[in-house]
Amino acid sequence: MMMSTGEGAAPTTLTVVSLDLTGDLIALFRQVVDIESVSGNERALADEVEIALRQLPHLRVARDGDTVIAKTELGRAERVVIAGHLDTVPVAGNLPSRLVGDVVYGRGTADMKGGVAVALAAAAALTEPTRDISWIFYDHEEVEATLNSLTRIAAERPDWLAGDFAVLMEPTAARIEGGCQGTMRFTITTSGLASHSARSWLGHNAIHDAAEPLARLAGYQARVVEVDGLTYREGLNAVGIRGGIAGNVIPDSCQITVNYRFAPDRDVAAAQAHCREVFDGYQVDFVDAVAGARPGLDLPLAAEFVAAVGGTPTGKLGWTDVARFAALGIPAVNFGPGDPGKAHADDEFCPVADLHSCYQGLLRWLG
Incomplete structure (x- = not known):
């Protein structure tokens, strides 16, 4: 079968593999994996x-762009959203x-075509589900949040995401990971005075001044906090440093980039206030x-x-799109096949047992 690409695309054609949703689950999984879909090519x-x-x-x-949604409309008392991203x-x-x-x-295979498969x-098998279901397959999750199609859909078509509970099929090794952490990045800047390095006493070295905020980071004791019965471990870490003008110049500026992963008992404002407190004076x-x-x-x-x-559910140590549903007032969890520790790895893999476990669950x- 041949078909044209979607509205707004160049007039090209592609060969359709025709996914078999009712056949062997592992064969379907491998079909989905073998259709390359790096972000932007979904x-x-x-x-x-x-x-x-x-x-x-x-x-x-x-369909909206490269996001596909399929819904049952049986008039059930509750609606469940089950979502997964198509890109890698x-x-x-x-x-x-x-x-x-x-x-x-x-x-x-781990992140997250096992969940998609x-x-x-399940969408094919659940013809008379006990609750109405919205199946969402979306694009651009692995890139900046502004490109994530859920950002656009939440703003333009919020009814597509509506439900009483949501499950993100992110890799969790077929275990429930509830909620997610919030995340933020910020910079700490130290200022000095440029001079020739042969006459360094005439200047002030901003890179040397970075030692003190780095020491605060090295000595920082991250919280381990329980939220609604699940444990979240926070992290505050330098993830980049930039400074220097030339090999013979005392630098007049240095910038440290810090990432803060915070438990969902803090909103963004509270998390920012905490970071300002840790780096008071900078x-x-x-x-x-x-937010998480x-x-x-x-x-x-x-x-x-x-x-x-x-x-036994555990807290999600990381940020996922469950936060988007939470922002819409929809409680959400992560539950999908594959070891999250293997996401993005060159030897990424998914055990067959995880696929069957999630499908049967x-x-x-x-059902």
Whole structure:
């Protein structure tokens, strides 16, 4: 089958693989992995997903750019959102996929085409779910937040994201990770006076002055805090340093870039206030910041999800798009196949057992 690319694209064509959503789950997974979809190049996979979902009569399918949404409309009392991003980080010689024993290797196997494959298979299987479901497959998650299609959709089509509870199929080794941490970056700038390095006493070395804020970072004791029964470990770390004019000039400026990962009991304002307190006396300039999300596992719908999929939930140590749903008033968790520690690794992989575990968990919950 051949088809044209979406509205606004160049008039090119692509060969459609035609994903089989009702066949072997591992075969589907490898098909999804083998359609390269590095951020900005999701169209071919989005086309495949759209075609496959439109063949299911129990779903109403819509598309915005390279985001595809499929919804049941059965008039159930509650609506669940299940979402996963189609894009990956750049390929590193790790496509096509390889099946070695009970493990599939390849770019995106952990982050997060396993979750995409599970969601596609479950979307086909759950023809009469106990709750209405919105299946969302979106683009540009692995790049800056302004490009993430959920940013645009939340602003322009918030009804697409509406629901009572959301599950992000991010890799969690088939365990529930509730909420997520917030994250921010800021810079600390020290100022000096430039001079010739042969007459250094005539200047003031701004790089040397960076030693004191670096010492504060080295001695910082990060919080380990419990939020709604889950534990989150914070982190405050230098992630970059810049300074210097030339090899024979005393530098007049030095800038340290710091990343703060904070528990979801703090909003952005409280997190910024804490950073200013830690670096009192220094110029602190915030570059970007996004809030985290509380777990929301105390809700009856969430408790039923935990009971259905099993295991003991833990706090998400990192930021994910659950925060976008939390900002819309929708409690959300992370639950998907693959080891998050292998996300973006050259030897990225996903155990076959994780795929089956997540698929069966969704069917027990919503079937």
